[in-house]
Amino acid sequence: MRAVVWQGKEKVGVDEVPTPRLREPTDAIVQVTSTAVCGSDLHLYAALGPFMTQGDVIGHEAMGVVTEVGAQVEHIKPGDRVVIPFQIACGHCWMCDNGLHTQCETTQVREHGTGAALFGYSALYGQVPGGQAEYLRVPHADFGPIKVPDDxxxxxxxxxLSDVLPTAWQAVQYAHIPAGGSVLVLGLGPIGQMSARIARHLGAETVLAADLVPERLAMAQRHGAHVLDLRDIDDLGAVVRDLTQGRGPDSVIDAVGMEAHGSPVAGAAQKVVGLLPDAVAAPLLKTAGLDRLAALYSAIHTVRRGGTISLSGVYGGTADPIPMLTAFDKQLTVRMGQANVRRWVDDLMPLVTDPADPLGVLDLRTHRLPLAEAPHAYEMFQKKLHGCIKVVLDPMA
Structure with a gap:
């Protein structure tokens, strides 16, 4: 079958790889009909090379049609249309029972001290072949796949539902925006777009949304956000205080994370690390503090005293300098983490299936391309070319 594979730093290709087969009685095989490129995929593309192996199949946002199931898979059957959560969770361990599917004790990657295994996301998260492919083997399919209408x-x-919506929903839940309150969303990629829409849907009175890409700002504006063009702003804190009774927003959602291609300093550091042998580079990427922290600093600077910061953007280093004095002095609450997809599906499904499309899910994708054009899609998404906000690849084209 054809699949998108990692070939090296900022280089992906579409190669022939073995078609997956059932290995365990809890597996399923899904023929992928759509698979998206995520901002997190750009971390593999540009920064996490020391944890990648040439030929790794990437991608973690996928859906399709079930073609085969193992003997212990009962809630789905061949012919069902399903969405695959990006994390692999068993559904019955202590963590899963408590809604923390990203910390699943059955699939945790203990070798690297990380949480649940993820599809297509490096050795750090289990090196499980991903969903940017014609077919996908789904471990723990007795729990994970989300059945959707065959319409x-x-x-x-x-x-x-595989990633963007649960991540944005969790980001808003973690932000604890009071009824009629205010929130600032930093970064208007797919997660930021949906976070702003969900915040409005759940009752936030003031939704501020900051970015510097015109197409992203325009999309957020047509869904009701008060957009802030960072190209025209010298002091974001002063601007948002003027819009929030002089205090700052009740909550800030950081939907940026370690976007190295948007940070010259972090980008240069990651390029240096990328030149080192993997055995040397991998520990440095874990501990050297190479993340872009501008968004996090902005969140701490702009949120009101006693407010909440919700981090949905991915940060990778463990030695980043955090302005703890300011965070402590402002008595801030910070919540973060990868989305626990299955925890939020019951909240999201009625909104997704509503013909009125209250979250505007049909107004997010800007490009749909054949799987064969994945290298172009990655470059376009990374460089924000041609108004690209969300790319969906079609393995059947």
Whole structure:
């Protein structure tokens, strides 16, 4: 079958790889009909090379049709249309029972001290072949796959249940925006877009959304956010205080994370590390503090005293300098983490299936391309070319 594989720093290709087969009685095989490129995939593309092996199949946002199931898989069957959560969770360990599917004790990657295994996301998270492919083997399919209606709606109606929507929903839940309160969303990629929409849907009175890419700002504005163009702002804190009774927003959602290509200093550091042998580079990437922290600093600077910061953007280093004095002095609450997809599906499914499309899921994808054009898709997404906000790849084209 054809699949998108990692070939080296900032280089992916579409190669022939073995078609997956059932290995365990809890497995399923899914023929992928749509698979998206995520901002987190750019970390593999540009920064996490020391944890990648040439030929790794990447991608963690996928949906399709079940073709085969193991003997212990009962809630789905061949022919069902399903969305695959990006993390692999068993559904019955202590962590899963408590809604922390990203910390699943059955699939934790203890070798690297990380949480649940993820599809297509480096040795750090289990090196499980990903979903940017014609077929996907789904471990723990007795729990993970989300069955969706077999209707005439385009895949984009449901695809974002794999990652974008649960991540944005959790980001808003973790932000603890008071009823009628205010929130600032930093970064208007797919997660930021949906965070702003969900915050409005759940009752935030003031939704501020900051970015510097015109197409992203325009999309957020048409969904009701008060957009802030960072190209025209010298002091974001002063601007948002003027819009929030002089205090700052009740909550800030950081939907940026370690976007190295947007940070010259972090980008240069990661390039240096990328030149080192993997055995040397891997520990440095874990501990050297190479992340872009501008968004986090902005969150701490702009949120009101006693407010909440919700981190949904991925940070990778463990030695980053955090302004703890300011965070302590402002008595801030910070919540963070990868989304526990299955925890939020019951909240999201009625909104996704609503014909009125209250979250605007059909207004997120900007490009749909054949799987064969994945290298172009990655470059376009990384460089924000041609108004690219969300790319969906079609393995059947």
């Amino acid at each position: 005439d709606e385009p895949d984009e109606r449901y695809l974002y």
